[in-house]
Amino acid sequence: MTVGEVSKNLPWVEKYRPSKLEELISHDDIIKTINQFMKENQLPHLLFYGPPGTGKTSTILACARQMYTPQQFNSMVLELNASDDRGIGIVRGQILSFASTRTIFKAGPKLIILDEADAMTNDAQNALRRN
Incomplete structure (x- = not known):
């Protein structure tokens, strides 16, 4: 299966999930704080909480994609x-x-x-x- 075929089969929410923190459109103060932690190479244990659909998972996955290569x-x-x-x-x-x-x-x-x-x-x- 090729990369194109894999991305075709992904759910919409996964296919278009932000891949960088800068692509997230909310939580500016949280994004700035996480970016600062990453710049200093000092990412602490984090606990994200809030109602469904507010970007908790997207935020940490974008952070992970910035930290690590594919x-x-x-x-x-x-x-x-x-x-x-x-x-x-x-x-x-x-x-x-x-x-x-x-x-x-x-x-x-x-x-x-x-x-x-x-x-x-x-x-x-x-x-x-x-x-």
């Missing part, structure tokens, strides 16, 4: 929808494995995106704190 992206970014993958097994397995695996890239820290993290079980949330 070749680095899959080995440096783990995106999980915690409403689907929400048990302690995911934390102990997939997240811990991803976080502890070395990469060939020297591109800074790895990025773990837990979309809808509030849906994680209490045991899974506690396991994140311990690891």
Whole structure:
């Protein structure tokens, strides 16, 4: 399957999702703050919250696309929808494995995106704190 075929099959929201922070049209103060963190190479742990459709996921994915090249992206970014993958097994397995695996890239820290993290079980949330 070619790149063109893959992009044809993407949902509209994914196909046209902003790929850079500057392409986002809201949250100017938040975007400036994140850009400053990235400039200083000091991206802290972040928690985005708000109603659906306000750009939380688009913001962090745009940030990730700026931090990593397309070749680095899959080995440096783990995106999980915690409403689907929400048990302690995911934390102990997939997240811990991803976080502890070395990469060939020297591109800074790895990025773990837990979309809808509030849906994680209490045991899974506690396991994140311990690891």
